[in-house]
Amino acid sequence: MGKYLFVGEERSPRAIEMGVTWRDKRLAAAHLSKAVEALNVNWDDCDFLNVYEDDLNDIIKYDGPVIAMGRKVERELKINNIPHHYIHHPAARGKIRIIENYKAHVREQIGHILK
Numbered sequence: 218m219g220k221y222l223f224v225g226e227e228r229s230p231r232a233i234e235m236g237v238t239w240r241d242k243r244l245a246a247a248h249l250s251k252a253v254e255a256l257n258v259n260w261d262d263c264d265f266l267n268v269y270e271d272d273l274n275d276i277i278k279y280d281g282p283v284i285a286m287g288r289k290v291e292r293e294l295k296i297n298n299i300p301h302h303y304i305h306h307p308a309a310r311g312k313i314r315i316i317e318n319y320k321a322h323v324r325e326q327i328g329h330i331l332k
Contacts, residue, residue: 219264222279225286227269239265245308252323258331268293282330
């Protein structure tokens with residue numbers, strides 16, 4: 218078990234087709250891994266669940282910081298009274314998609330909890 222739980226929505230059709238998960242650092246996870254590793258956090262210290270696919274109790278029972286990736290996830294965690302921190306989803310569009318902007322966003326939002 219890692220130190221931090223990142224919660225997404227669900228695997229994309231492309232991720233399913235490619236047979237990859239967050240752990241593989243592919244697709245959206247590529248951006249997230251670069252942002253997290255820029256804060257000197259080992260990727261192996263991170264756990265990943267998807268709010269629409271995995272057991273909500275696994276999120277509730279997680280012993281460590283929970284990070285909601287995206288507004289849909291944030292809404293679900295709030296509905297279920299799960300304490301969490303928020304970051305934009307790593308596949309978000311617009312200026313945040315530029316890797317340096319995303320790294321800065323992650324550092325600003327959760328850098329203080331990633332030690």
